[in-house]
Amino acid sequence: MDRDELNLFVAAELARLQRNFDSNVRNKLSGKRRRRRLLKALGGCCKMCGSTRDLTVDHINGRNYCVRKLSSHMRVTRYLREYEAGVPLQALCRSCHGKLEQARRRNARQTVPF
Numbered sequence: 001m002d003r004d005e006l007n008l009f010v011a012a013e014l015a016r017l018q019r020n021f022d023s024n025v026r027n028k029l030s031g032k033r034r035r036r037r038l039l040k041a042l043g044g045c046c047k048m049c050g051s052t053r054d055l056t057v058d059h060i061n062g063r064n065y066c067v068r069k070l071s072s073h074m075r076v077t078r079y080l081r082e083y084e085a086g087v088p089l090q091a092l093c094r095s096c097h098g099k100l101e102q103a104r105r106r107n108a109r110q111t112v113p114f
């Protein structure tokens with residue numbers, strides 16, 4: 001590889017990195033924007049305490065998949081599709097969401113299956 005070839009190689013590598021970076025940033029931004037849009041559609045504040053900070057999306061009737069396995073980007077995509085399909089969702093702040101999940105787990109334990 002001579003000097004010119006090396007320069008071309010470096011320029012191509014830099015362009016590739018820049019493209020990847022741009023697309024990552026774009027995906028992140030649009031994910032954030034879509035999340036904001038969804039939370040706004042759900043009232044823009046916590047259904048339990050009215051807080052507008054640290055909002056999360058709660059599935060009122062529960063959900064049958066593990067959100068931890070989804071990237072934040074896939075998560076918001078899924079929530080938006082569910083919202084559009086009429087799945088009952090609500091906005092809750094992180095603290096109320098935690099309390100509600102705890103209460104749900106307690107109730108689930110008390111329910112006798114037979």
Ligand SMILES: [Zn+2]
Pocket residue numbers: 046047048049050051092093094095096097
């Ligand atoms: Zn709250």
